[in-house]
Amino acid sequence: MPLPLTDDFRSIVLQARPLIDVRAPVEFEKGSFPTSTNLPLLNDEERRLIGIRYKEAGNSEAVKLGHKLIQGEVKAQRVEAWQSFVQQHPDAYLYCFRGGQRSKISQAWLAEAGITIPRLKGGYKAFRNFLMNESLRISSETAPVIIGGRTGSGKTLLIHQLENAIDLEGIANHRGSSFGRFSTPQPSQIDFEDRLAFALIRYEAAGHRQLVIEHESHNIGRVYIPKPVFDNFQKGSLIILETPLEERVQITFDEYVTAALLEYGSRFGENGSKQWFDTMDGGLDRIRKRLGSERYLSLKSLLANAFKRQQANGDTEAHKAWIEILLRDYYDPMYDYQISKSPLPVLFRGNAEAVLDFVKQGKKS
Incomplete structure (x- = not known):
């Protein structure tokens, strides 16, 4: 009796169906699916050896070597790992690269x-x-509403209040600026693309009339929105979120200092604050040429002195000084210039309350 096959990929996305990826770890790291867990049939070295045998002697000999390498206790351990996963996730599917020998063998051993x-x-x-x-x-079938605004305006906070929004920065695990790194790494490019696809499919399935995204460049950190998808996004319309500078300083401080310090502390323990400082300091280094020497050195000094004060008594308020200068003198002129050159039509401008109301009214219409 043949073992079951499925190509109902949409249901995997919509049901967040658990997947067993039996490819080697090196393949999994290059790219995988959001709901997948790597429980390989072959480890990296076994895959390498079988690949060599395949090139030298053909498929039959490669299969023989595979069975020789994966037998006895090794086979038992791998089957046990799959069994344990299926017991916890009885609705799981499994896959290899092309749905060929590795997944067939894994499926047969489970049977x-x-x-x-x-x-x-x-x-x-x-x-x-x-x-x-x-x-x-x-x-291509949606012209999105794109939420723009100067750095620190609270665009991400706003889209999190909308059911029909996709958080591109959340998918990319990056805040979208030179200082936007989290303590955890960004996904691979392939993983980012897969996560974005999952989000778009779920958005469509929910029956929303209008997609809302944040105004992003092609790149978000080191990952990028695929050009055809990015070009489609650029057919949308822009809404400008207007937030006073003092409020933007506080929003930026809350996210990049208060929340980030907690995040880094959770991951790195006592060394978390130093890891955070190095990330912020490195952000200044990355935009040194655009800042100019005098402003760069001034901001470096303000950041270093604020960090010393933080280390001495736990007071982080001094970080607002360099944040304000960075927003007002660097990010604001740059964003204003970009908006002046943007081909996107501006539908509306207003504060957070007004923008939310405008977007929600558009959703109903």
């Missing part, structure tokens, strides 16, 4: 252990192609 689990038809490659095609289609 021998009394567990029937579907595998993805076409494997990782087919599901990935589906996601990329859906990203392109959905983004």
Whole structure:
């Protein structure tokens, strides 16, 4: 009796179905799906050796080597790992790269252990192609409302209040500026693209009339929005969130200092504050040429002195001084220039309350 196959990729996205990725760890790290867990049939070294045998002697000999390497206790451990996962996630599917030998073997070994689990038809490659095609289609069928505004205006805070918004910076795990790194790394480019596709498919399935995104450049940190999708986003309209400088300083301070210090402390313990300082200091280094020598050195000094005060008595208020200068003298002129050159039509300008009301009215119409 043949073991079950499925290519109902949309249901995987909408149901957040757990997936077992039986590819080698090196393949998983390059790109995987948001709901997948890597429980490999072959580790990296085993995959390398089998690959060499395949090139030298063909598929039959490579399969023989695979069975020789994965037998006895090694096989038992891998089957046990899959069994444990399926017991916790009985609705799981599994896949390899093309839905070929590795997933077939894994599926068969599980069946021998009394567990029937579907595998993805076409494997990782087919599901990935589906996601990329859906990203392109959905983004081409919606002209989004794009929330713009000067740095620190609270754009991300605003879109989190909307059900029909996609947080591109959240998907990219980056705040979108030279100082935007989190303590955890960004996803790989492939992972970012897959996460964006999941978000677009879920947005469409929810039946929303209007997609809302934040005004982003092509790149968000070191990942980038695929050009065809980015070009589709650029067919939308712009709403400018206007927030006073004093409020923007506080929003930036809350996010980049208070929240970031807690995040870094949670990850790095006692060394967290120093790791955070190095990230902020490195952000200044990355824009040194654009700041100019005098302003760069002044901001470096303000940051260093604020950090010394923070280390001495826990008071972080002094960080607002360099934040204000950076917003007013660097980010504001740059953003104003970009907006003046933007081809996006401006639909509306206003404070957070007015923008929320405008967007929600547009959603209803």
